[in-house]
Amino acid sequence: MTVLTDEELDLQSAVRDILTKKVAPLVAEHERNRTFPWEVLPALHEFGYVRGLVASEDGGDGMSFSQLAILMEEAGRCWGSLRTTLNILTIVPYLISQVGSPEQKARFLPPLLSGARRAWFAMTEPDAGSDAASLRTTARLEGDHYVISGSKIYITNASHADIGIVMATVDRSAGAKGITAFIVDRTESDYQVNDIPHMPVRGTSSCELVFAEMRVPKENVLGEVGRGLSAAMKAINVGRLNMSMGAVGLSQAALEESITFVTTREQFGKPLAGFQLVQEMVVEIATLTQTSRLLGMNAARALDSGEPGRMECSMAKYYCGESANKAASLALQVHGGAGLMEESPVERIFRDAREATIPEGTSQIQILQMGRDLLGVSALR
Ligand SMILES: Cc1cc2nc3c(=O)[nH]c(=O)nc-3n(C[C@H](O)[C@H](O)[C@H](O)COP(=O)(O)OP(=O)(O)OC[C@H]3O[C@@H](n4cnc5c(N)ncnc54)[C@H](O)[C@@H]3O)c2cc1C
Structure with a gap:
């Protein structure tokens, strides 16, 4: 269906x-x-x-x-x-x-x-990951420019892009209310980019960005000063939806690879597909894939109907990410030794699925945000 x-x-x-x-x-x-x-x-x-x-x-x-x-x-x-x-x-x-x-x-x-230019988005710092509001990169107004100092880590494709959005605080004592979003254009603002080698999604780069008194024109403030986190919240559900459905795609690929493999590989004189324990694994992958798809599309439909969609997007991000890991792990098992070889797509799917539970809020953060919304009590701190 x-x-x-x-x-x-x-x-x-x-x-x-x-x-x-x-x-x-x-x-x-x-x-x-x-x-x-x-x-x-x-x-x-x-x-x-x-x-x-x-x-x-x-x-x-x-x-x-x-x-x-x-x-x-x-x-x-x-x-x-x-x-x-x-x-x-x-x-x-x-x-x-x-x-x-x-x-x-x-x-x-x-x-x-x-597509003439590409972009990065930088929130995460060495000491501010899940607790993004505790970020330490500072922005100081000097005449017509903000002077930005600090560093970011794990920034996707920053080495392949030259426009970025960086989150920095204009007043650390104001907490979340000091955080401001800035558009950075590398043709006018100088910063350093260092690659951080990483395990999954190997066609991307994960980068450290170092801002040493980087000057950004004050007209590049995105939204209002001190409202950076609320600006970022506009995109958070989109990021979660994207990651959820990307995870569904990984599960779907794991399913298709598994069906091809078990219907062509023979052991004990017959195709693997004929063994009940193998069928159980393939059916589990199919079930995880379809339930994930339903939750992901449910989140998309909620956003389309104009609802905030926060709970739906968190639930989808949590479930689809965790399910993709289970589906990829089962697909690897279905493939036996072949699944661990780099020539098998399943080896890549397994590594890429591992990413699905971390960026855009880890699974634990999704659970805690949903728990807070359901129960009215925050267990985040
Ligand atoms: C491939 C990849 C790409 C990324 N791209 C970007 C990007 O482009 N831009 C960007 O800004 N960031 C990016 N990130 C960073 C990503 O958003 C963070 O890694 C993520 O938010 C988690 O932060 P952290 O790694 O510091 O983990 P931490 O926050 O240190 O968490 C470590 C562990 O503790 C758990 N934990 C933390 N707090 C709590 C709590 N209160 N209760 C229970 N458990 C808790 C977490 O769930 C996790 O399991 C990327 C990360 C990866 C891996």
């Missing part, structure tokens, strides 16, 4: 077709070399990647969250690194379109939406 409308099924089929033809054949080599085929991205923009969520008056496609969810499932099914890359490339223009000034939209949206 599908949860998609006929129009959504058409979108899914068109996107799956282009990803299968243009990206899937490139994955193994780029995964091995830890590189990314940037040249394929502009063609994907035509399907709504990157520009889909931005309103048409701002140069985007004005897509629904449900359509975005489909795009992200398909990206995840194709390659975890593709979904991770497209997540950040989608979030930054969405945020600028939601809270940016007319001048910021006119300056930054066209190059981002066309």
Whole structure:
């Protein structure tokens, strides 16, 4: 049974077709070399990647969250690194379109939406991860510029992008109310980028950013001074939805690989598919995939209906991420030794699924946020 409308099924089929033809054949080599085929991205923009969520008056496609969810499932099914890359490339223009000034939209949206330039988003710091509001990067106003000092870590693709959004505090004593978002353009602001080697999504980079008295024009404040966290909250549900549906895509890929393997590999004189214990593993992967998809699409539909969608997005992020890990682990078991070999897509899916429970709020943070909303008591601190 599908949860998609006929129009959504058409979108899914068109996107799956282009990803299968243009990206899937490139994955193994780029995964091995830890590189990314940037040249394929502009063609994907035509399907709504990157520009889909931005309103048409701002140069985007004005897509629904449900359509975005489909795009992200398909990206995840194709390659975890593709979904991770497209997540950040989608979030930054969405945020600028939601809270940016007319001048910021006119300056930054066209190059981002066309793919002429790429973006990063920097919140996490060495001492501020889940507790993002405790960040220490500072911004001091000096004449027409803010002077930003501090460092960020694990910033996706910062080494491949030159426009960014950085969260910094203008007043640490004000706590969350001092946090401000700044648009950083590398052509006018100098910062250092260092790669941090990492395990999953090998086609992406995870970077340290070092800001040593970096000067940012004061007109680059995104939204209001002191309202950076509330600006970021505009994108948090989108990030969680993207990650949820990307995890569904990984589970779907794990399922398809498992079905192919068990119907072609024989042991004890018959296909693996004929053994009850093997069937149990494959059916479990299928069940995890479909339940995840239902929760992910439920979150997208909630956002489409204008609801805040906070609980739905947290629940989807938690469940889809954890389920993708279970599904990938089962798929690896189904494949036996072959699943642990780098030539098997399942080896990559297993590593990429491991990412699904950490960024955009870990599984524990999702649980605690849902617990707070359900019970009215915060166990976060
Ligand atoms: C591949 C990847 C890409 C990323 N990309 C970006 C990016 O582009 N931009 C960006 O800003 N960040 C990015 N991040 C950072 C990511 O958002 C953080 O890693 C995440 O928020 C968790 O923070 P942390 O790693 O500091 O873990 P910590 O906050 O130190 O948590 C460690 C463990 O403690 C648990 N924990 C923490 N607090 C509590 C609590 N109150 N109760 C119970 N358990 C708790 C966590 O769930 C986790 O299991 C990325 C991370 C990865 C791995």
